Amino acid sequence: MSIQVTYRRTSRLSMRIVKSGDVHVSVPYGTSIAEVEAFIETHREWIEKSRKKTSERQQQRVAFFSQLPLATRAQADEALERLEALVGPMVERHAKEMGVKPSVVYYKPTISRWGQCDVRKRSICISAYVLLLPDWCVEHVVVHELCHLLEPSHNARFHALMDQYFPRWREARKETRRIYRMAGDDTKIKKI
Numbered sequence: 349m350s351i352q353v354t355y356r357r358t359s360r361l362s363m364r365i366v367k368s369g370d371v372h373v374s375v376p377y378g379t380s381i382a383e384v385e386a387f388i389e390t391h392r393e394w395i396e397k398s399r400k401k402t403s404e405r406q407q408q409r410v411a412f413f414s415q416l417p418l419a420t421r422a423q424a425d426e427a428l429e430r431l432e433a434l435v436g437p438m439v440e441r442h443a444k445e446m447g448v449k450p451s452v453v454y455y456k457p458t459i460s461r462w463g464q465c466d467v468r469k470r471s472i473c474i475s476a477y478v479l480l481l482p483d484w485c486v487e488h489v490v491v492h493e494l495c496h497l498l499e500p501s502h503n504a505r506f507h508a509l510m511d512q513y514f515p516r517w518r519e520a521r522k523e524t525r526r527i528y529r530m531a532g533d534d535t536k537i538k539k540i
């Protein structure tokens with residue numbers, strides 16, 4: 349474990365555990381080394397507990413995403429085949445209903461986002477890991493990204509479009525977030 353101290357324009361000392369398990373401490377300019385050491389010492393127990401939690405979450409996360417193995421060419425091909433069979437018809441049906449036409453729909457093994465829409469290129473990228481979600485949650489990701497072709501921002505108009513084209517979107521978003529939290533990440537909600 350390493351401890352990294354950063355001097356900042358802040359009024360108080362704070363610390364957080366980063367994914368690697370290291371401790372990042374932020375302190376105001378002018379704080380002495382002795383003060384920093386005392387701060388770390390008084391939080392020793394918190395550090396140990398938080399590091400343990402962080403590593404457990406990491407393991408859970410690895411276990412979750414490794415349910416879809418993509419390491420070999422054959423595995424990647426199989427996943428692509430399943431994605432095309434699942435997502436392709438969803439895109440076709442909803443795009444027609446919404447009167448939009450994405451330029452391309454492609455897949456990437458992204459773990460930070462379920463989907464992404466490049467409004468300028470009118471392209472849609474779907475995470476290969478949607479295969480770990482129930483179908484209706486995948487459909488929600490698809491409709492969400494298609495909706496961006498009509499409205500780029502997550503504003504009231506966007507939500508009205510979601511209400512119109514996928515009325516269960518709030519429920520699906522909740523379920524997707526629940527699954528993601530089970531995957532061991534409660535610090536950052538995966539955005540779509």
Ligand SMILES: [Zn+2]
Pocket residue numbers: 492496502540
């Ligand atoms: Zn969005």
